[in-house]
Amino acid sequence: MENVYPDGDNHVCADCGHEWPIMASADATDASVVVRDVNGNVLNSGDTVTVIKDLKVKGSSIPLKQGGLIRNIRLVDGDNEHIEGNSDKIKGLVLKVCYLKKA
Numbered sequence: 001m002e003n004v005y006p007d008g009d010n011h012v013c014a015d016c017g018h019e020w021p022i023m024a025s026a027d028a029t030d031a032s033v034v035v036r037d038v039n040g041n042v043l044n045s046g047d048t049v050t051v052i053k054d055l056k057v058k059g060s061s062i063p064l065k066q067g068g069l070i071r072n073i074r075l076v077d078g079d080n081e082h083i084e085g086n087s088d089k090i091k092g093l094v095l096k097v098c099y100l101k102k103a
Contacts, residue, residue, distance in 0.1 A: 003015050006022060007019070009021060009022055009023075010022060033078060033079070033080045034080060035075055035080045035081075035083065035097060036080070036097065037049065037097055037100050037101045037102050038052060038097070038098055038099070038100060038101050039101050039102070041101070041102040043073065043075070043083065043097065043100075043102060044075070045073065045074050045075050046072055046073070047072075047073050047102060047103075048069055048070065048071045048072070048073070048102075048103040049069070049070050049073055049083070049085070049100040049101060049102055049103055050067060050068070050069055050070075050100065050101050050102075050103045051064050051065070051066055051067065051068045051069075051070065051095075051099060051100060052066060052099055052100065052101055053066050053099060054066050055095075055099060057090055057093070060090055062089050062090060064087060064090070064093075068087055068088075069087070069088075069103060070083075070085040070086070070087055070093065070095065070100070071085070071086070072085065072086070073085040076094070080097075081096055081097060081098070082094055082095065082096060082097065083095055083097060083100070
């Protein structure tokens with residue numbers, strides 16, 4: 001590739017705009033991301049978490065109440081601050097772990 005240039009920690013292709021890390025070890029660090037709740041407990045996919053404060057949900061008139069359960073969570077790849085899950089009334093939530101504790 002002739003039109004590739006370094007930009008910070010990534011290589012960038014000027015033709016297609018694709019970016020990739022300069023060091024191959026960057027992929028290994030993404031796989032070892034540890035997600036922790038507000039108390040420091042490690043969260044894994046399939047865990048159940050509890051909401052620690054009332055949260056407004058964008059696109060819904062129903063808030064998530066304190067003490068509400070989010071069952072069978074999924075971890076977001078490469079992101080240690082967000083999880084995906086469903087509550088009893090709202091499906092397809094993406095939540096910050098700073099508002100959750102492991103049940």
